[in-house]
Amino acid sequence: MEQQTEIQESIAALQGFRVGVANAGLKRDAAALDVALIVSEVPCAAAGMFTTNRVQAAPVLVDQAALAAGADAIRAVVVNAGCANACTGAHGLANAHATQAHIAAHLGAQPAQVLVMSTGVIGTQLPMDKLLRGIDTAGGALNNDWDTAARAIMTTDTRPKLAAVQVQTEHGTYQIVGIAKGAGMIAPNMATMLGVIATDAQLDAPTAQALLRAVSARTFNCVVVDGDMSTNDTVLLLANGASGVPAGVEFAEALEGVCADLAQAIVRDGEGVTKFITLVVLGATDAAAARQIGNTIATSPLVKTAFYGGDPNWGRIIAAAGRAGVPFDPDQAILTLADAEGMTSLRLFADGQPTDYDEAAAKALMQHAELIITLHCGDGDGTATLWTCDLSHDYVSINGHYRS
């Protein structure tokens, strides 16, 4: 409740940004909101993190080009749901460019000052008439209702993802507001997630890019829903400086707070998720090995279905670690299961064999909706923390019939 109040106060105080939404008829539910437009009154310093999939959707290609052309003068971002504009060839690229040009003309700006994001079904062309009409509607009713903007970019999400913070410095106060969409196909490289973070702090573009890269590595890139990685993943940071307050040393931490809130919200609202797992890997040979072990555990269907069933089947976790392709010695490993508050903790596996833990206690612990699993691998320096979830019947239902 207190957090909600802080979010709303931060949004109300955010200067120089306006948002608008529309129902362009792009989703299966033809009455749903599906377009969000974010406009800054003045040019922004901008940064972006994009999917590392070799198949990159048209908006990803267009935004990378726009940021390369001028990351210090971005005026707007438009997001559409319902169609990903991915695997759409030259036609899809032309549609993304036409979208940029349409918005730029309204703003009296250049096309490269507009960024575009799309999410939804892969392999269908954008219905441009509908989309441009929707953009006009959104642009005609700009306000500061970021909550509704977060709703407009949802696909299989069940709730909007919104985070915001006010930062007081000796030079004054600035705000950071972020929205995101996630749900399925969330791998450690931001798969199928879109995020836009707006701040009225003063920041230059190269610093924005460096900060967004570092913070994404510890937030958006630490979430694993199903191990798939989308063609469209993008997180954008826009800084318009409208508060007149420079971003100081405190900015990175504030940005990380907003990004961590959004990233965790994505996992909690993952497709069919019933359990939220914080997976901590310690003592691996190096950070990359720790991450590889964590990622292999977090994407294992056997591990994820055991989470769903509330079964303390820790052998599957050890087996997943063993096939991660990096050094792992089960005789040195220690596996611990704890509740989210760390009030109850059980050591399940050590010295290469099960401990004499109480099976009933382990089973009771596994019924918690949030768990912390810690795997000590040995005496290396490599650590990684991932946020992941279970694999449920509903995940199969949602993804078995997503397009139908």
Next chain:
Amino acid sequence: MEQQTEIQESIAALQGFRVGVANAGLKRDAAALDVALIVSEVPCAAAGMFTTNRVQAAPVLVDQAALAAGADAIRAVVVNAGCANACTGAHGLANAHATQAHIAAHLGAQPAQVLVMSTGVIGTQLPMDKLLRGIDTAGGALNNDWDTAARAIMTTDTRPKLAAVQVQTEHGTYQIVGIAKGAGMIAPNMATMLGVIATDAQLDAPTAQALLRAVSARTFNCVVVDGDMSTNDTVLLLANGASGVPAGVEFAEALEGVCADLAQAIVRDGEGVTKFITLVVLGATDAAAARQIGNTIATSPLVKTAFYGGDPNWGRIIAAAGRAGVPFDPDQAILTLADAEGMTSLRLFADGQPTDYDEAAAKALMQHAELIITLHCGDGDGTATLWTCDLSHDYVSINGHYRS
């Protein structure tokens, strides 16, 4: 029907091997068969392929040592279901050694002439009293009922896997008989599968090992159920020479036929499987890249749930190929969907965009229980063929509550 007749005739003709089974009370269903013993009257040349998981179960370690000590004089293999004897430390290793010694004493052989295999829950110790009593029962009633032996090693399998062939050569006739268990956790490296192949052909141990390695690469290592890899995977080949007929150049092909039958049977009986997919990757930069692309597609939960839903959501296949971590250019890719007989074939994606295929026809094709999906990646030489399946509600049910 004809095939069944050939299997039974081959089994009846197989010389010098005897099998026995028992109910030792190791499974949750205490009345189920759970021990199979295979004994050769004379020492066999033997070969083994084992899991590449860094966590290797006690029987895997013991068998590798036994084959290293003397792969030309193996007398018996014992398989138990219900307990994997994995993650069981020194105690588990001692239990595997005790099992070897118990059988060796009965045969008047050395412990290293006996191979052991275990499958079932990870992280519990073998109940040795029950197991040894079961082995005695099995050894006391040896016969040639390989079908029942195949039943005894099942875990979540719904049907036994048995394949056999008679091979006529200018020197006479020999037989190859194989049994396997699979079901879940089947990755391209034989995960959670156990297989025993017995032949009465004459073969030396180094040749047996080379052939089993080559044939496994094209059969057992081409199946993907869920991408997990177990701590116990093992395929053994035993050749006792009892037919008096030397294995000639035709042996490799005959062995591959038996192994392919078993491997495909494992996928068809994968946990919750409703669809059998042959995935062909062509034109990748090299064979490893082709395999990596195929494996990424075959393990993608989004691809697998779309198969389950009968949804021709080919964009997920292209997106999975793009994140495989090897060169992949969507503008060069061509994706084709066909039924198992190749009677109907639809080109879905080419030139970086969807073709003008008929959506209703694609949807109708996706309702087939068996499909062939072909992905041309470009003009490279790399090819790979994988056998995989869908991800269904039943997979989640089975694995969410396996231990409970």
